[in-house]
Amino acid sequence: MVMVLPKGVPTLQHLNTKNWTRPDNVFCTEHTQGLFVKCATDPANRGPKTDHVPVLSVLDLTLTNTNPEPRHNFRATNWEKFRETLRLQLNEVGPPTALATDREFQNAARALTRAIQETIEKEVPLCKPSPYAKRWW
Numbered sequence: 848m849v850m851v852l853p854k855g856v857p858t859l860q861h862l863n864t865k866n867w868t869r870p871d872n873v874f875c876t877e878h879t880q881g882l883f884v885k886c887a888t889d890p891a892n893r894g895p896k897t898d899h900v901p902v903l904s905v906l907d908l909t910l911t912n913t914n915p916e917p918r919h920n921f922r923a924t925n926w927e928k929f930r931e932t933l934r935l936q937l938n939e940v941g942p943p944t945a946l947a948t949d950r951e952f953q954n955a956a957r958a959l960t961r962a963i964q965e966t967i968e969k970e971v972p973l974c975k976p977s978p979y980a981k982r983w984w
Contacts, residue, residue, distance in 0.1 A: 848874045851886040852902060858888055862898050873902055882906045919967060920974035929970040936962035 850872060852858075857867035873886055885905040892901045940958045 849877055849880050851875050851880065851883050851904070852888075853886070856888055857900070858902060859899050860890075862896070871899060871902060873904060882908065915976045915978060917973040917975050919971040921971055923974070924971045929966060932970050933962065933966040936966050 852871075852873040855869075857869050858871035859868050860866070861868065875883065883904065884907050885903070887903055888900040889903050890900050892903075893899070937959075940955075940962055946952045946955055
């Protein structure tokens with residue numbers, strides 16, 4: 848935790864003694880510290896018969912626009928062509944064999960995954976998602 852309110856800034860004036868103290872603090876994480884533009888007190892804005900001084904925090908919360916990445920549109924896929932391309936990709940992998948070791952299993956899984964991914968890249972068209980679409984979750 849990091850103290851954002853500068854050291855020595857009083858946040859309370861006792862109503863009877865008029866002594867200034869600092870019981871109020873402003874903490875944040877190191878991650879959010881860079882978002883603070885200003886953190887200070889405003890004694891002129893103190894309400895009537897109140898001893899605490901308002902603490903004003905100004906944060907830079909600007910949003911960056913991101914362009915949605917194109918993704919695969921499986922609805923527009925020609926599945927006959929997809930199956931044929933996948934069949935050719937799997938022929939390059941070779942016929943199924945018994946897997947005796949963990950290494951053989953890992954290699955077979957990698958080859959199968961690569962064949963499916965390459966087929967998707969070749970046969971499934973890309974679409975640009977609408978910036979107004981909401982995610983399903």
